[in-house]
Amino acid sequence: MKDDDHIIVVENLVKKFGSFVANDNLNFFVKRGEIFGFLGANGAGKTTAIKILSGLSKPSSGKANVAGFDVGRQSEKVKRNIGYMSQRFSLYDDLTVKENFRFYGGIYGLSAKAIKQKTAHLLQKLDMLDYKDMLLSKIPLGWKQKLAFSVAVMHDPAVVFLDEPTGGVDPITRRQFWELIYDKASEGTTIFVTTHYMDEAEYCERVSIMSEGRIEALDTPSNLKKKYRVNTMDEVFVRIARSDT
């Protein structure tokens, strides 16, 4: 029963590269439909953890379960049930908006009809129907990122991994981006997001903060602020990052 509302369960997860320990005994879970912030300084081991959770790399030891499947042994099934978007967003500049949708819909095995419906629906939400035949290289960065998100959730995944999705984007577009995230989460999709913007951390329901391969803190933003007796997540982050050095 527990697995039903815990869409991601990580137990004693360790990832080593030679003698370097990138993930040192991680233990956490993410609830279904939750917006989970996964924070940490550069090099803290976030990307390694995301790669393991999305089935791209195998854990050295320990266990991770995503959407009910073991990432080590059932990575195919894990991949089928997740969406992924990175800062180096995943769209093709030399394809049109529509063609990008068609391609990603295609590799996730959606039917031509489903792709058409989804594309129309998602573009309408973004108010970008008129741009569907435009080459992606002609579209401004902020819009591209919103498109990349729409493409990542096109196959209705149970979990979406967002790896610094708002890098290099202006505050207004970032806000609009988070509206998209909320919208998707309200449909029951779990959002697993990393970011360097601490105002965005405030938008998350719970956040974990990683440092040197370990999770140093994990709670709701308001609890974390109370615990460290500060007013912003920014200060929480600095406290934790500084306590290591």
Place this chain on the structure above:
Amino acid sequence: MWPFIKKEFFHIFRDFRSMLILFGMPVAQVLLFGFAITTDIKDVSIAILDNSKDNVSREISNKLVSSGYFILNSNLSSNNEIEAAFKRGDIKEVVVFENDFAQKLQREGVANIQLIIDASEPNTANMINAYTSGIINSYSLELMKKQGKIPISIITEPKMLYNSGLRSVFMFVPGVITILLMLVSAMMTSISITREKEVGTMEAILVSPLKPIQIILGKVAPYVLLSFINLIVILLLSAFVFDMPIRGSIVLLLVESILFIVMALALGILISSVSKSQQQAMLLSMFALLLPTILLSGFIFPIENMPYALQLVSHVMPSKWFIIIVKNIMLKGVGIGYFWKETLILLAMTVFFILMSVKKFKTRLE
């Protein structure tokens, strides 16, 4: 996998540079090698200094000029003009007949013709010498027959097999086919895979449920097709523009070519898995594939004349074996029985590179 292949075609057709390499290159290369880089001689400008001006010297002059290899640029009237004529740079050879040429020939049986040749290009000079001497010799033979004398010297009469006109196109076309298939298959795939790594789309594809083998196949399938079209274009060009024959089985030629294409694609994937950027992939394909293909495959420089160490190196060049196969089919017109060994070597290399590239591709995911 189908959407993958379709998208790959969009990439190629929308990129001007890819299109240029894919379809401009083969045409340009075949024409270049066929017309410009030729070792045949044709229409060489010569001057004649005829100190005798009798019927024999005139007849020889006519033979030279009407042969198609030489064009008479000017008639000189004294030895002093020879150097000036060369310095002007518009002639390659001066043919000098000595005084009383016909008389001496009649009386003493020996008369001299001096050939002065511009040897700043040694190869061309050799050719000019050979062609001129050939024409003069055949004339003197004729003359002897006419006069009823039997030549006492033994004359070699070379007969060139498979390429009786000694046309250099015949030598270049198999090489050009090899280079282009290598270039298009290996370089283009390795660049297009590293481009996806560079912009980050590779990550997105890897987290999708596609299996590695599907990704690789989707990536290379368009290039198999395009390389194949390229091959057809080259064959048509060489057949219709240069009268290059295909004496053996076309089907066999195409099958062997596909084997070579697959081998080159596997190499391309291998290159892409060790290089981090498009530039690196391009340089690697250039220096690790293209240059050895040109230099060590026997395409331009005969392998038998290389130092022993380099001959050994040439054995690991897949292109060497492929060129042998292509020449066998196109020029000798023989069947698989004569080059099954080469085919087997090529096949072994293909399997080896495919295994290597799939393994490399997988370990990158770990």
